[in-house]
Amino acid sequence: MRISKKVLVVAAVAGVTALALTGCSGSGGGGAATGDPILVNSITDTKAFPEAAAVATAVFEQYNAAGGLNGRPVQLKTIDAPTGDAPAAVNGAADSIADANVVAMVGSSTFGECAINNQAYTDAGMVAFVGVGVDTFCFTTPNMAAANNGPLFDIYATAWNAINDGAQAPCMVANAADPSTKYGYGEVVANLEASTGVKFAAVEIPDANQANDYSTNVLTALGAGCDALIFGGVHPTVAAMIGVLNTQGVDLPVYVQTSCYDPGFPNEPAVLAYPGIVSVPAELAPSDDPANADFDALLASGAVASAETWSYSFMQAGYLAAKTFIHVIESIDGDITRESVTAAAKSDAPWPLENPMWGNPWTFGPGDTHQANSSVFRADIEPGAGAWKSIGPWIQAAEMDWIDIAATPAG
Helix, strand or coil: CECCHHHHHHHHHHCHHHHHHHCCCCCCCCCCCCCCCEEEEEEECCCCCCHHHHHHHHHHHHHHHCCCECCECEEEEEEECCCCCHHHHHHHHHHHHHCCCEEEEECCECCCHHHHHHHHHHHHCCCEEECCCCCHHHCCCCCEEECCCHHHHHHHHHHHHHHHCCCCCEEEEECECCHHHHHHHHHHHHHHHHHHCCCCCEEECCECCCCCCCHHHHHHHHCCCCCEEEEECCHHHHHHHHHHHHHCCCCCCEEECHHHCCCCHHHCHHHHHCCCCEEEEECCCCCCCHHHHHHHHHHHCCCCCCCCCCEHHHHHHHHHHHHHHHHHHCCCCCCCCHHHHHHHHCCCCCCCECCCCCCCCECCCCCCCCCCCCEEEEEEECCCCCCCEEEEEEEECCCCCCCCCCCCCCC
16 A cells, blocks of 8 residues: 555654564663674565665664664665566576575566576575565465565456456456466456356456557446456556446446555546455555554654655565564574574464564465465555555455466476
8 A cells, every 4th residue: 555644744654663562572681782783685676676675774763773683783785686587587687696694585576587487596595584575475385485475376366356346257357467466367357256156257467568458458348347447457557447447437346456555546536436346455454454553663763764655565474574584593492594584484483473564474485385364454445535445354364265376387
């Protein structure tokens, strides 16, 4: 969700006490950490996805100010890898792996990085506590686990809400930026049809195009006789899809992904004008939930130089990614090394991690796939409301009959 001045002002008033409490959460016994640093890196598109790494850095700075881990500070280095710049992502991982003092990756957020580097991390025995997992490999490979729930779980929950509301002939239009996501979206539809008995009237999964124009796909879906519409894509893309519905005089219920869950989306002219309900499965606690008190206090303290356009959800993800790493190193009895961090993360011992910003206990642990965040919280836009309304309750993976989906047909 996109952060706003209003959110920050409320947090400033409500979060001061919480900040004081969280500032004492380090295990250093008082005073700032001044020992040998524990090094972690983040590979991040600092323009498209700046939020998670920036907030993770602030979490570590707060932790260090309270003493760090027995006097040792955690230092995060952000490596810029713009989306689409595969060499930058490859080089960033290679440099991180080559530095034996870098014990893990924390807060990484850029499209394609997981697909490009997951095997290198596995081969090197390094784990990644991903901030905003964008491509499907962030959730379907052995050494990576993300704070958010990712595109496959997200579109599954979006469609499940439509069916749970009574749709018997839903239509899906969801653009895919890569073959893995396209394959995964197809698997989502197949699994939902098998588990619910509902047959989709139309499924349009076009390749992403530079113009972000999918009006033809929306019109094709409408021609199939939909009784609900499931739109996959980012805020501006989906707002344009809803604009197409307005031109056709449609008032069917619309279900969108969590990438649209920000205060600006309900005020898009097309969304404001839409006469039907619009629903989203938010991947983390909604901004009005007291579960965010400590996180909001960190933002209100000024520790994060955020912009109004920054995603609230993506900042939450960075906060939680840092917390998962801290949880792991505090569970280790002995030296903090790449080997000990990986062993702890991939064991059962430190897990689950309970945080009410997630709707389920979060676990890295062993396994070839890691859908660690596996719950959503519903919010709706009523016609003309211009704002999201938190509906809830949390919906769990098991309730939706979720089945982990491999990133490719070969797994």
